[in-house]
Amino acid sequence: MTKDKQSFEEDIRRLQKIVEELSGGKLSLGDSLKKYEEGIKLAQGCSHALNEAQRKVELLAKKDAKFSLEKFEDEPAEGES
Amino acid sequence: MEKSRHIYTVSEITQDIKIILENTFGEVWVEGEISNFRAATSGHFYFTLKDKDAVLSAAMFVRANRQLKFKIEDGLKVICFGKVDIYPPRGQYQLIVESIEPKGVGAQQLAFEQLKNRLLKEGLFDPAHKKPLPLMPFRAGIVTSSAGAAVRDILQILKKGAPCVDVIIRSARVQGEGAALEIAEGVEDFNRFKEVDVIIISRGGGSTEDLWAFNEEVIARAIYNSTIPTISAVGHQINTTLSDLVADVFVETPSAAAKIIVDKKNKLLSELESYKYELISSVTAVIQGLKNNLIALRHMLKSPLDRLLEKQQLLDELSTALLSHIRHCLSIANERALSLIKRLEALSPLAVLSRGYSLSTLVSNGAVVKDAAELKAGDLVKTMLKKGSFLGTVQEVIEDDKR
Numbered sequence: 001m002t003k004d005k006q007s008f009e010e011d012i013r014r015l016q017k018i019v020e021e022l023s024g025g026k027l028s029l030g031d032s033l034k035k036y037e038e039g040i041k042l043a044q045g046c047s048h049a050l051n052e053a054q055r056k057v058e059l060l061a062k063k064d065a066k067f068s069l070e071k072f073e074d075e076p077a078e079g080e081s
Numbered sequence: 082m083e084k085s086r087h088i089y090t091v092s093e094i095t096q097d098i099k100i101i102l103e104n105t106f107g108e109v110w111v112e113g114e115i116s117n118f119r120a121a122t123s124g125h126f127y128f129t130l131k132d133k134d135a136v137l138s139a140a141m142f143v144r145a146n147r148q149l150k151f152k153i154e155d156g157l158k159v160i161c162f163g164k165v166d167i168y169p170p171r172g173q174y175q176l177i178v179e180s181i182e183p184k185g186v187g188a189q190q191l192a193f194e195q196l197k198n199r200l201l202k203e204g205l206f207d208p209a210h211k212k213p214l215p216l217m218p219f220r221a222g223i224v225t226s227s228a229g230a231a232v233r234d235i236l237q238i239l240k241k242g243a244p245c246v247d248v249i250i251r252s253a254r255v256q257g258e259g260a261a262l263e264i265a266e267g268v269e270d271f272n273r274f275k276e277v278d279v280i281i282i283s284r285g286g287g288s289t290e291d292l293w294a295f296n297e298e299v300i301a302r303a304i305y306n307s308t309i310p311t312i313s314a315v316g317h318q319i320n321t322t323l324s325d326l327v328a329d330v331f332v333e334t335p336s337a338a339a340k341i342i343v344d345k346k347n348k349l350l351s352e353l354e355s356y357k358y359e360l361i362s363s364v365t366a367v368i369q370g371l372k373n374n375l376i377a378l379r380h381m382l383k384s385p386l387d388r389l390l391e392k393q394q395l396l397d398e399l400s401t402a403l404l405s406h407i408r409h410c411l412s413i414a415n416e417r418a419l420s421l422i423k424r425l426e427a428l429s430p431l432a433v434l435s436r437g438y439s440l441s442t443l444v445s446n447g448a449v450v451k452d453a454a455e456l457k458a459g460d461l462v463k464t465m466l467k468k469g470s471f472l473g474t475v476q477e478v479i480e481d482d483k484r
Contacts, residue, residue, distance in 0.1 A: 005219045005245070008216065008217055008219065009215065009216045009217070012216060012349070015353075015356055016356070018360070019356050019359050019360060019363070022359075022360060022363040022364065022367075023359060023363045025363070025366060025367060025370070027367070029367060029368070029371055032363070032364050032367045033364065036360050036361075036363070036364040039356070039357075039360045040357060040360055043353050043356050043357045043360070046349070046353050047350060047353050049217075049219070049245060050217070050243075050245055050346050050349055050350050050353075051245065051350075052244070052245040053244040053245065054244075055239070055240070055244045055245065055246055055247050055248065056247045056248070057236060057247070057248045057249075057250070058247075058248070058249050058250070059227060059249070059250050059251075059252065060222070060249050060250065060251040060252075060270060060271070060274060062270060067270070067273070067274045069249065072227070072248075072250055
C-alpha cells in the first residue's frame with residue numbers, strides 16, 4: 001500500500017480543515033499561500049491514491065495458526081461463466 | 082359366576098391395557114398445543130398436548146429431544162410423532178414423543194425465528210453497535226468460496242470501478258454442513274490478520290436452504306465481534322439472513338457490496354475536485370482583496386512631485402486667466418479712450434477754425450477774446466487761422482456791432 005493510502009483519512013481531514021481555514025479569509029497572504037500549497041498537495045496525493053490502478057488480489061492462507069498470502073488468479077479463462 | 086370371575090392385580094391390568102393400547106395405536110401422529118412444558122434435570126422433556134376439549138400427557142426423552150433444532154415452549158402448535166404408552170407408577174397413559182415439528186412453519190424456520198429473537202434481545206442487531214465503514218477501504222477482505230460467482234462479481238466490479246483497492250480472499254465453504262463455522266472462522270481470521278479495513282461476507286444467490294449457513298449463530302457472533310467493519314452480501318430475494326442483521330452494512334448481492342466501495346471512491350474524487358476549486362478561489366479572493374487595498378492606498382499616498390506639478394498647473398491656469406483679464410480690461414480702456422478722443426476732436430476750436438472762423442488772444446495775458454469790451458485800441462492781439470496766425474493791433478473797439 002502506498003503512503004498516500006496509509007494516511008488517506010488523515011489527509012482528507014487535514015485537507016477539509018485547510019479548505020475551511022482558507023475560505024474564512026482571515027489568514028495573511030503568506031499563510032494563505034502556504035495553506036493553499038499544502039492543500040493542493042494533499043488533494044493531489046489523495047486523488048492519486050484513488051486513481052491508482054495497481055491492485056493486488058491475494059488469498060489468505062493459514063498454516064499452524066500462521067497467516068500467509070498467496071497469489072490469487074482472478075482472471076477467469078474465456079468462456080468460463 | 083363367582084368361580085369364573087378373574088381378579089387382576091393392578092399391575093396385571095395395567096400391563097393388559099398397555100398391550101391393548103400398543104396394539105391399537107402403535108405409532109401415531111398427534112396434533113396439539115404445548116402447555117406445562119418442563120425440561121427436567123435429566124434432560125427429558127415433559128409437557129401436555131392440548132386442544133379445545135382434551136389434554137394428553139407427553140414425554141420426550143433426551144435421546145429424542147437432542148435432535149431438536151428449535152426450542153419447545155408453551156403455546157407452540159405442534160405435530161408430535163410417537164407411541165401411546167402407560168406409565169404404571171401413576172396409572173397414566175402418555176405419548177412418548179420421538180419427534181416434533183411445528184405446525185404451519187418448518188422446523189428450521191421456527192428455529193431461525195427463535196434464534197433471531199434471542200439475538201435481538203441480546204442486542205446483536207443494535208444499530209448503536211454498528212461501525213461506520215472506513216472513508217475509503219483500500220484493502221477489502223472477502224469471506225466466500227474462492228471458486229464461487231460472488232468473488233468473481235466483486236473482483237470484476239472493483240477492477241473496473243476501483244482498481245486502487247487491494248483484495249484479500251479468505252476462502253470458505255458457503256453451504257452445507259460446517260459452512261457456517263468456516264465463514265465465522267474467516268471473519269475471525271481477518272480480525273487476527275488485521276490487514277484489511279472492511280470484511281465482505283458473501284455468497285451468490287441460492288435457495289433458502291443454500292443460504293442457511295448465514296443464519297447460524299456462530300456467524301452472527303463472529304460478525305458481531307468483528308472489530309473490522311463488515312458488509313453482508315448474501316444473494317437473496319426474500320429472506321434476510323442473520324448475517325445481514327448483524328453486519329454493519331448489508332446489501333442484497335455481492336455486486337452491490339463492490340459498488341459501495343466504487344461509489345465511495347467516485348464520491349471522494351469529486352469531493353477532492355471541489356476542494357481544489359475552493360482552495361483556488363479562496364486564495365484568489367485573498368490576493369484580489371490585497372490588490373484592492375493596494376490601489377486604495379496608492380490613491381491615498383501622493384508623491385511630493387505630484388503635488389508640485391498640481392500646484393504648478395494651478396498657477397498656470399491662474400496666470401492665464403489673469404493675463405486674459407488684463408487684456409480684456411485694456412481693450413475696454415482703449416475703446417473708451419478712442420471715443421473720448423473723437424468727442425474731444427469734435428469739440429476742438431481748431432475744428433471751428435477749419436471752417437473759416439478765427440480765434441484771437443490778447444498777447445499781454447494770453448486770454449481768448451470773446452467780448453470786444455475786453456479790448457482797447459492799441460492792444461496787441463494774436464489771431465489764429467486754420468493755417469498759421471498773425472499779430473495785429475486793435476484800431477478801434479466797437480462794442481455793439483449791429484450787423
